[in-house]
Amino acid sequence: MHLSTGDLLRAEVLAGTELGQQAEAVMARGELVSDALVLAIVRHRLETHSQGWLLDGFPRNLGQATALDSLLFQLNQSIELVLLMALPDEILVQRMLSRGRADDTEAVIRHRLEVYRQQTAPLIEHYQQLGLLLSVDAAGTVDEVSDSIRRSVGS
Ligand code: AMP
Numbered sequence: 001m002h003l004s005t006g007d008l009l010r011a012e013v014l015a016g017t018e019l020g021q022q023a024e025a026v027m028a029r030g031e032l033v034s035d036a037l038v039l040a041i042v043r044h045r046l047e048t049h050s051q052g053w054l055l056d057g058f059p060r061n062l063g064q065a066t067a068l069d070s071l072l073f074q075l076n077q078s079i080e081l082v083l084l085m086a087l088p089d090e091i092l093v094q095r096m097l098s099r100g101r102a103d104d105t106e107a108v109i110r111h112r113l114e115v116y117r118q119q120t121a122p123l124i125e126h127y128q129q130l131g132l133l134l135s136v137d138a139a140g141t142v143d144e145v146s147d148s149i150r151r152s153v154g155s
Contacts, residue, residue: 001049004056008041009033030108031115035063043071050075061119065126081153082127085138085145089113 009027012020019040023033032038042058059065072078087095092113096104103112127133136148 001045001051001053002056003042003045003053003058005038005041005058006056008045009038028103028108030103030112032060032119035061035067038064039067039071042068046071046075046077050077059123062122062126065123079132081134082132083149084124084133084135086135087138091139
């Protein structure tokens with residue numbers, strides 16, 4: 001199961017749920033939605049779908065990583081691998097601008113990168129220390145990057 005917290009949050013915004021209303025302005029600013037809100041989404045999905053998953057865009061800070069650990073412990077599951085897709089900022093910004101998502105204006109993207117550096121980047125060392133981190137160069141085409149991931153995980 002591909003579980004993208006961003007996709008799930010956008011679906012909530014679109015459906016106009018209470019959760020979506022709480023998240024909308026925060027997402028438009030390029031900041032992180034509260035841990036409690038995101039965790040509720042992830043918990044629900046992992047409880048109902050435990051047969052293999054890929055978390056995309058989660059965890060985004062150390063608090064979420066810790067909460068994920070206890071959730072997985074309760075569910076008797078564990079993380080097999082953490083994938084870092086490494087990319088220079090300028091390529092990243094160009095790719096995001098070409099997607100045309102509502103929160104993909106240059107100012108919001110730059111802010112998201114700042115939030116990433118402060119809150120998410122510490123997870124790199126965290127998962128490196130746990131021996132779970134695999135870093136791939138994400139500068140190539142989709143096919144090239146997919147191949148490189150497949151080669152690295154040996155599938
Ligand atoms: P993404 O689709 O992963 O780029 O996420 C889009 C936006 O959704 C982010 O800028 C955040 O506002 C919010 N979001 C997605 N995942 C998370 C998360 N794990 N924690 C907090 N906010 C998140």
